[in-house]
Amino acid sequence: MTRRIRELSMQGRALKGAVAAVLLVAGPFIGCAGAQDDQTKKVAEPKLPDFDAGSFDRSTQIDNAWMPLTPGTRFVYEGTTIEDDGTAVPHRIVVHVTDLTKLIGGVRTVVTWDLDYSDGELVEAELAFFAQDKNGTVWRMGEYPEEYEDGKFVAATPWIHGFADARGGIEMPAVPRLGTPSYAQGWGPAVGWTDRGQVDQMGQKTCVPVGCYEDVLVIAEASQSEPDAQQLKYYARGVGNVRVGWKGAGEKTKETLALAKVEHLDGTGLAAVRAKALELEKSAYRRSASVYGRTPAAVRGGLDR
Secondary structure, eight states: OEEOOEOOOTTTOTBTTOOOOOOOSSSOOOOOOOOTTOOOOOOOOOOOOOOOGGGOSSTTOBOOTTSOBOTTEEEEEEEEEEOTTSOEEEEEEEEEEEEEEEEETTEEEEEEEEEEEETTEEEEEEEEEEEEOTTSOEEEEEEEEEEEETTEEEEEOOEETTSTTOBOEEEEOSSOOTTOOOEESOBBGGGTBOOEEEEEEEEEEEEETTEEEEEEEEEEEEOSSSSSOEEEEEEETTTEEEEEEEEOTTOSSOOEEEEEEEEEOOHHHHHHHHHHHHHHHHHHHHHOTTTGGGSOOOEEOOOOO
């Protein structure tokens, strides 16, 4: 997945997509990043996908073949990032699909709770929100990331559809095709979220610790903040994101990740994940009063079967 895989740490915000990138949209761009409640900075808005809350029916039944999100699933990714001095640093991301849902922009979304570790240290924890429309397109409706250093809170930079000019975007097209235009994966100008995706390759093969896959889809993800870099995400049918790579002369972190484990949690394990996600949401309400604090609480249930 997102990342976001949704995501994305201080080591490169790896799997949630906020990576440096080639320019994939027309027009000028002014980079921007800021704290969660600083809504004064503006960037030029690119072409965004048309959002219509009425186009969602069973929005929490996310069964897109390239990105299924089944509550109780845990994905573990392992790999490395490259530091400025060329040192390879172990990187691990854990994505939990919870049984929580949250209403955003009139659409009920599935909540994921993601943990990002650099060299064994937790550097980011995040809540991300996804929904699937009637056509099968998976949307990212926002996210709340907290960054940490030496075990202490450093910053939170949320963007949520409907607040501070933020808009939801496409995480996975219903029917990916080569040669189609790039698409916004969300728009959060107050915090510099400008990620875009584009189908880069299809019919590829790849092997990761959990298995080998054919007919793999590769999505190139990019932002406008740093030129000449892309993150590549490899998707297998019925599984989702199985590998992360990179290309581009401007890519600094040179991050690589592979799906090392897929787990299906029992009731006890899912309850523990739910409690941790709600703990992070409690922090979100406290630290982001003007954005997250204006959203309704995540609740258990509301899942379409």
